[in-house]
Amino acid sequence: MHKTIKTFLCIIFLSTMGSKSAFSDSPSKIAVVDFKKLWTSLSAIENLKQDLELMLKKYHQEFATIEASLRKENEDLLMLANKSTKEKSEISSLDKRRDSFEKKVFDIQKKAEKAQKSVNKSHGDAIDKIKKIIDDVIQKTANDQKIDLVIDNRDILYRSSLLDMTNLIRKEVEAKTKNIRLKIENING
Numbered sequence: 630m631h632k633t634i635k636t637f638l639c640i641i642f643l644s645t646m647g648s649k650s651a652f653s654d655s656p657s658k659i660a661v662v663d664f665k666k667l668w669t670s671l672s673a674i675e676n677l678k679q680d681l682e683l684m685l686k687k688y689h690q691e692f693a694t695i696e697a698s699l700r701k702e703n704e705d706l707l708m709l710a711n712k713s714t715k716e717k718s719e720i721s722s723l724d725k726r727r728d729s730f731e732k733k734v735f736d737i738q739k740k741a742e743k744a745q746k747s748v749n750k751s752h753g754d755a756i757d758k759i760k761k762i763i764d765d766v767i768q769k770t771a772n773d774q775k776i777d778l779v780i781d782n783r784d785i786l787y788r789s790s791l792l793d794m795t796n797l798i799r800k801e802v803e804a805k806t807k808n809i810r811l812k813i814e815n816i817n818g
Contacts (some may be wrong), residue, residue, distance in 0.1 A: 658775060662767060663782035664794045670799055675807035677755050680811035681748070688744050697735055702730055751811045759806050766801045770794065 709723055771779050
């Protein structure tokens with residue numbers, strides 16, 4: 630129901646746009662962009678997906694190796710604890726090794742958290758950059774072609790294909806986003 634009202638109001642607005650504007654003597658120009666088609670057709674978006682998969686695979690492999698090492702160390706500590714003769718020196722040594730092990734686990738958890746934040750930030754920054762480029766290209770194209778209104782295709786029931794500038798926008802956005810990739814941060818540093 631809400632979408633129907635929104636579409637109806639959009640149609641009324643559009644019908645008044647084609648007539649002489651109260652602010653000028655020329656009719657208003659309208660264009661349509663299919664943002665979903667634009668977004669899903671950009672190679673930069675596909676590149677980001679691939680980068681994300683590679684980055685997550687790299688981190689997973691790195692942390693799997695560390696996890697295996699920690700498991701082995703934990704098993705060794707448990708064996709030592711079971712063999713311990715309960716002498717003060719052995720208990721003290723075992724406690725120090727346990728403390729050291731717990732610190733390693735804590736540090737690895739922090740490292741994993743840092744890696745996740747790095748991935749999220751890099752992905753978010755790349756997406757924001759692409760969105761900004763899309764917005765800039767639409768504004769520039771609209772200004773260059775003296776278009777008064779650009780509407781997302783989702784809000785329109787019918788339109789002439791002559792109004793669609795999705796491919797024009799896509800070509801320029803594609804050229805400006807082709808080198809956007811995820812920045813892989815070294816989590817060891």
